[in-house]
Amino acid sequence: MKGAFFIIVIICNCWSLFGQSDGTYDTQPYRKIIRHFENRWDFLQEGRILRGLPIDSSSKPSNSSLYKTKSFNLSLSEHPVKFDTSHFVLSNPNFTDDFDGDNYINYPVSFSGIYEDKLISLFTNGKFLCHNLQSIERDIHFEQRLNTKKFEYHWIIDSHLYALSGNRIFRWDNQNWVKSELNISLNDQRIIFADQEFIVFGDCHGEWGGTVYFFDRASGETHFTESSCTNSVLKKDGKYIVLAHLGHMNGSSEVKWIDDPRKLPRANKHEINKKKEGQTLGYLDNSGVCQKQLDIHGIVLISTFNYDQRELYIAHLAEFTFAAEINGTDIQIVHPLFGNKLYAYSPITRNYENFTLINLDQYGTAHDKEVEVAVIIIKEDAILKLDWNENQSHPR
Numbered sequence: 001m002k003g004a005f006f007i008i009v010i011i012c013n014c015w016s017l018f019g020q021s022d023g024t025y026d027t028q029p030y031r032k033i034i035r036h037f038e039n040r041w042d043f044l045q046e047g048r049i050l051r052g053l054p055i056d057s058s059s060k061p062s063n064s065s066l067y068k069t070k071s072f073n074l075s076l077s078e079h080p081v082k083f084d085t086s087h088f089v090l091s092n093p094n095f096t097d098d099f100d101g102d103n104y105i106n107y108p109v110s111f112s113g114i115y116e117d118k119l120i121s122l123f124t125n126g127k128f129l130c131h132n133l134q135s136i137e138r139d140i141h142f143e144q145r146l147n148t149k150k151f152e153y154h155w156i157i158d159s160h161l162y163a164l165s166g167n168r169i170f171r172w173d174n175q176n177w178v179k180s181e182l183n184i185s186l187n188d189q190r191i192i193f194a195d196q197e198f199i200v201f202g203d204c205h206g207e208w209g210g211t212v213y214f215f216d217r218a219s220g221e222t223h224f225t226e227s228s229c230t231n232s233v234l235k236k237d238g239k240y241i242v243l244a245h246l247g248h249m250n251g252s253s254e255v256k257w258i259d260d261p262r263k264l265p266r267a268n269k270h271e272i273n274k275k276k277e278g279q280t281l282g283y284l285d286n287s288g289v290c291q292k293q294l295d296i297h298g299i300v301l302i303s304t305f306n307y308d309q310r311e312l313y314i315a316h317l318a319e320f321t322f323a324a325e326i327n328g329t330d331i332q333i334v335h336p337l338f339g340n341k342l343y344a345y346s347p348i349t350r351n352y353e354n355f356t357l358i359n360l361d362q363y364g365t366a367h368d369k370e371v372e373v374a375v376i377i378i379k380e381d382a383i384l385k386l387d388w389n390e391n392q393s394h395p396r
Contacts, residue, residue, distance in 0.1 A: 032336060033076070037066040066333075067318070071297050071299075072299060073330050076332065076333050077332035077333055084381065085382075086385070088385070089387045089388075089390055090386050093129070094123045105125075108372040110154050114355050118132055118139055119375070120146075122151055126152065127147045130143050133355070146161075149163075150165060152165065164186075184222075193235075200215070201215070207246070209228045211282035212224065212233075214258075222272065223261050223264035224266075225258070227242055227254075228280075229245065229246060231245055232348070232349040241255060243301060244256070251300040251316070252295075253300055254292060257290070257293055258291075260289070261289075301313045302315075303349045305351070311326075313326060316343045319341050322334075322337055323337055357377045358377070358378070359375050374386060
């Protein structure tokens with residue numbers, strides 16, 4: 001289930017930018033979904049199994065059951081979400097057709113973040129690229145202020161911009177880069193979540209598993225558990241909700257609840273992002289602290305986020321990607337998104353003050369590494385898809 005990916009931004013209706021239509025709005029947006037899964041069902045009726053999914057019904061599903069397996073039922077929601085969608089290709093001065101196998105130079109080397117309403121991205125030349133999210137235009141003046149050093153990686157933590165140069169982490173103080181006292185072993189880890197108690201990050205080794213890490217700000221210790229592979233972390237009723245997915249074989253997804261990450265085993269600095277005996281560190285957690293709330297196979301949930309007091313997911317099934325709510329084993333489609341395939345190997349979802357940003361990556365573009373090829377930003381009820389170049393902007 002590896003493929004090309006996009007950058008999506010969800011932004012509020014008050015932006016004049018999102019009043020522009022890309023000409024793809026359908027007054028009956030679910031028609032394509034029904035037709036898509038009817039065709040897949042016809043394929044199954046011939047006695048063949050789509051992508052190895054175990055169908056447990058011999059009759060064609062109704063509108064309330066578009067697709068059904070032993071793990072879940074897919075249906076249309078009676079309470080759809082009215083997202084407005086738009087799509088743009090970002091201005092990328094680093095783009096080149098002459099990459100001689102190094103296609104990754106056309107994409108950011110670390111996942112973009114949002115800083116002061118700007119999308120901050122870092123490329124292989126060690127320089128930042130900044131886009132103003134009000135206009136989706138480059139902020140060249142801010143780029144010049146940031147690009148006084150050559151950087152290898154960057155993060156947004158507590159609304160501050162951090163970047164790695166050499167062996168030192170620097171923090172932008174709104175005027176200059178200053179040496180940071182941030183005492184955390186991040187290496188090239190992507191920050192997934194942060195609050196006053198923990199900074200959460202993770203690694204992903206595909207079929208060999210993944211680990212989610214909780215850095216305790218008070219003690220300086222890092223706790224871990226298995227999570228293959230974490231894409232979103234939310235906090236609800238004092239508990240940490242961890243969503244993970246794996247695209248191996250037919251795909252799988254799980255949701256774990258962690259009441260107190262301090263009860264998880266501790267990881268030494270040299271153990272982070274390492275495998276032991278062919279398995280990721282997370283499999284060494286035998287604490288029993290995690291409570292598994294969801295464990296399904298045959299569908300991939302690549303993101304979760306809160307919208308209008310509802311917990312939504314971005315799901316990928318049978319070459320189609322959509323927004324959904326989950327009620328027990330019933331997965332209910334609330335919006336068709338862009339009406340095509342949208343998938344990422346190891347994406348992450350971050351919540352910012354005014355936006356939710358979903359970074360999408362592609363495995364193999366950078367010599368068996370993941371690079372960001374697109375992003376999704378969510379703000380109120382508009383969605384903007386941003387691609388880094390035209391190669392990623394076509395329906396899959």
